[in-house]
Amino acid sequence: MKSSTLRKLVVIGALLMICVLAAQVYWLQKTYALEEKEFNVKVHSALNEVVQRIRLSQRDSMPFIEAVERPAANYYIADIKYRINGDSIENYLKQALEENDLFTTYQFGIYNAATKKFEHVETESFNPEDSPHIQPFPSIHKDENYLAVLFTNRRKYIISEMNFWIFSTLALILVIIAFAVTLLILLRQKLLSEIQKDFINNMTHEFRTPISTIQLSVEVLKQATPVQQNARLLNYTRIIEHESAHLEQQVERVLQIAQIERANPRLQIEKLDAHAIIQRCVMDFEYMIQQKSGRFILNLQARQTCIEADAVHFTNILFNLIDNAIKYSPVPVITLHTWNDAQRIFISVQDNGIGIPRQYHKLLFSQFFRVPTGNLHEVKGFGLGLNYVKLYTRAFKGKVSVESEPGKGSNFTLSFPLCKTSG
DSSP, rough: OOOHHHHHHHHHHHHHHHHHHHHOOOOOOHHHHHHHHHHHHHHHHHHHHHHHHHHHHTOSSOOOOOOEEEETTTTTEEEOOOOOHHHHHHHHHHHHHHTTTTOOOOEEEETTTTEEEHHHHEOOOOOOOOOOOOOOOOOOSSSSSSEEOOTTTHHHHHTTHHHHHHHHHHHHHHHHHHHHHHHHHHHHHHHHHHHHHHHHHHHHHHHHHHHHHHHHHHHHHHHSSSHHOOHHHHHHHHHHHHHHHHHHHHHHHHHHHHHHHTOOOOEEEEEEEEEHHHHHHHHTTHHHHTTTTOEEEEEOOOOOOOEEEEEEHHHHHHHHHHHHHHOOOSSSSEEEEEOOOSSSSEEEEEESSSOGGGGGGTTTTSSOOOOOOOTTOSSOOOOHHHHHHHHHHHTTTTTTEEEEOOTEEEEEEEEEEBTOOOO
């Protein structure tokens, strides 16, 4: 995915999440307003019921008029006119609040219009954990007695009635935070990946010039008469030539891996004979395996050997597997086995080497990964060979797997689709 496309997706995603959060906050505010309105309705209803009961106790048959006022957000008063026992009002009020589902802390008192003071001031709580204390009532002087009720935990009570909305909002915020963190990590990984690829490309291109210069110099040295006549110098020249060729191969491999990771490898797909390329690779490694007193065993049983792949890269896939098999086997015995099923050809490269612990099997094909060997580095390399094998095997619609145990060698198996016209 291109960086510009990723940035656009990130911006769009961030805007959508902000819109969702804004909508959630809006509905949270609307819900609070509705709960607040419902609370006020319930309080008015409860206090009107208290006034009605007082009027009934006084045999008042006059038409009922709304008697409840709200001087402050959490303060309510109800005209009672009559002078009545405080305990009776306390019972009326508690019962009315319970009937209206108002189970919250409150403070009440009776205002005496004659003395202009509050009498029978008490606090009540439906929650045992609350420890309400007496607070002064707002000073409102009237010519008639009235019941004053102060809800000291009004806001807390309203918020407690919004548990679902609060929980959903917190959950949404956590999701947005997780989304933001994920985006930041994704962007950081993308940036690091781009830096890594740019570094690899620049590094490998910078290496090509000195490698070419070394190879050219070696060619000139090999033709020089003093070198031709001195076996020791000629041997050193051949070593430089071999190592520069090896270094050039590693640089080219890095470039090829970077190219295929960008999803635009330049492949020349053609029909190939898998057996012919296997035999060619075996011939190329014959000298190397003889140097370690080893041998090849060819068990080429496949009858259909035509595959569609890039000749250079398919050869390199086999080259890497055979090269590893020889390098990691003290006295290598390398078996190359092929067979078919209805639609594919299978190629296995089996060795009798040191083997690979099972916990490293999933990491083998990762870029730059090498099986840990402590401070020993008997076999040199960048950890790119098997990554190359996996990437280009996949590019040819193939698969690669490994079976290995320490001390029992390794067996790498490739499978590729047969040519459509293969008969």
